[in-house]
Amino acid sequence: DAGVTQSPTHLIKTRGQHVTLRCSPISGHKSVSWYQQVLGQGPQFIFQYYEKEERGRGNFPDRFSARQFPNYSSELNVNALLLGDSALYLCASSWGSARETQYFGPGTRLLVL
């Protein structure tokens, strides 16, 4: 069975641009969470979606948005990119939205110049 997949693997953008990152959860998983991992730090929670509804949001500005589709895949959108948005963006899937184990994808590495 395929694990969590993310695309693209790497991305280079310039300040002010917009970016869309994509995630496909493990088959059967209905929850997707997004994390930002800046170099030298642990992942920081951005969003959780379950059954296409937002179930949690971390301390990130409104430039960050996400959605989940009927097939449970998800997109993370970031508008008006800043240099500080450069990071590894991780997607994690789980069966439900509570205590279930989260399985992480390999991430998308975003560089903002």
Added chain:
Amino acid sequence: GQQLNQSPQSMFIQEGEDVSMNCTSSSIFNTWLWYKQDPGEGPVLLIALYKAGELTSNGRLTAQFGITRKDSFLNISASIPSDVGIYFCAGPHMEYGNKLVFGAGTILRVKS
């Protein structure tokens, strides 16, 4: 910012040695998770702890849930080169709707 404090920040040990690292918080956690992240990969769950005082093993790895609920420890016995990586502690934090918060990680390097 990070809610969990991990120490040491990095370790450089001899192959075959035992390794200990810990994670502390000023807040109480009801679950402690230990993840390992290899270069170019996402974090992989190693051990999950759900009860204060619990001691759980996974092969050469052993983790403990501190009785105060404010700390956890991870031990690796007889380290091997593939143990290299970054080890993160994490837990669901009530202030964030029980979503996971992570420590900054302990970098483990092994001399062969």
